[in-house]
Amino acid sequence: GENVEQHPSTLSVQEGDSAVIKCTYSDSASNYFPWYKQELGKRPQLIIDIRSNVGEKKDQRIAVTLNKTAKHFSLHITETQPEDSAVYFCAVPSGDLTQGGSEKLVFGKGMKLTVNP
Amino acid sequence: DGGITQSPKYLFRKEGQNVTLSCEQNLNHDAMYWYRQDPGQGLRLIYYSQIVNDFQKGDIAEGYSVSREKKESFPLTVTSAQKNPTAFYLCASSIDSVPGLGVEQFFGPGTRLTVL
Numbered sequence: 001g002e003n004v005e006q007h008p009s010t011l012s013v014q015e016g017d018s019a020v021i022k023c024t025y026s027d028s029a030s031n032y033f034p035w036y037k038q039e040l041g042k043r044p045q046l047i048i049d050i051r052s053n054v055g056e057k058k059d060q061r062i063a064v065t066l067n068k069t070a071k072h073f074s075l076h077i078t079e080t081q082p083e084d085s086a087v088y089f090c091a092v093p094s095g096d097l098t099q100g101g102s103e104k105l106v107f108g109k110g111m112k113l114t115v116n117p
Numbered sequence: 118d119g120g121i122t123q124s125p126k127y128l129f130r131k132e133g134q135n136v137t138l139s140c141e142q143n144l145n146h147d148a149m150y151w152y153r154q155d156p157g158q159g160l161r162l163i164y165y166s167q168i169v170n171d172f173q174k175g176d177i178a179e180g181y182s183v184s185r186e187k188k189e190s191f192p193l194t195v196t197s198a199q200k201n202p203t204a205f206y207l208c209a210s211s212i213d214s215v216p217g218l219g220v221e222q223f224f225g226p227g228t229r230l231t232v233l
Contacts, residue, residue, distance in 0.1 A: 001176075009157075032219025043207065043224040044160070051219070089159060093219050104150070104175065105222065109159035 002027045002094035006108035013080055014116050021111045023090030024072040033066060033073045034105070036089045044089060048075070080115045087112050120144040123208050123225035130202075130232050138193045138228045140208035147213040149191035150222065153177060154205040163206075166191055167213065195230065202232045 003026040013019050023033075034049035050057045050064045050073065057064050061080075066073040077084055087110045093103040121142040130136045140149065148167050152160040162175030166185040180199025185191055191210075195202045206229075209222040 034219065034221070043226050045224070046221045049219070049221070103219065104162055104165050106162075106176075107152075107160040109157060 002030070002092055002106040004090060004092050004106050004108045006090055006111050008111060009109065010112045010114075012114040012116065015080060015082060017080055017115075019077045019080055019084070019113055019115075021075045021088055021090070021113075022072055023074065023092075023108055025092040026071065027092065027094065028068075028071060030092045030094075032093050033064065034091050035062075035064060035075045036091065036107075037086045038089065038110075039086045047088075077113075080113075082115050082117050085113060085115045121208065121210055121223055121225040123206075123228050125228060126226065128228055128230045130230070132232055133197045135197060136195050136202075136230065138195065138206055138208075138230070140191045140193065140225055142189055142191075142210045142223075142225075144210055144223065145188070146210035146223070147188070148211045149185070150209040150211075151175070151181070151183065151191070151193045152207045152209065154207055154227075160207065163193065202230060205229050 005024050007022050031052040036044040037047045038044040048059050048062050048064050050066050061078050063076045089110045090108045091105040094106045124139045150165040151163040154160050161177050163181050164175050164183040166172035169188050172183050172185050182194045205227050207227045208225040211220045211222045
């Protein structure tokens, strides 16, 4: 099955610095790559996603880049703020693409980002 | 945030007892999912359902059971066969999708189960 790995597992930065989280996957058939953010004590929420027909997508201070050949995608956060402190999860769809219906997601183990004021 | 609820927020049970966690959604989503979250382990899929009266095992289904009698409800039972049930349980839902496209999953607030 799909194997998803995130690096690093923790990251501490100063406010205003940039942060990058890398996610690697094993199944070359994957075409959808989301990132979820989970603040302490709260539910995970989708913050950005990218599909395989584009190499980069931006939304204000966050961006995601995709390298399908190398099977990895990365989350970039610029001008970090204390409210960016959270656990970030990447995910990759896994399942038989010949079957109908929604696919299950395989999540990475998460990266805890701490932004120090 | 709204639209998918889980209850209770905290649950305590004695070892050997079965316990059922509630998950309800009013988003009219076809697909629903149960995840288990442990520190440093990310989100691991227990069961998922793409349509009423049908569900599939995820990666860690042993010791758990589910039902999907109604579109809006997907309860999870943690049985006494689950060897380490203490964890944070998250329910999620999504619209149905064409395989390969991918869709957003919306999560509930979670239930923290502690088995004493």
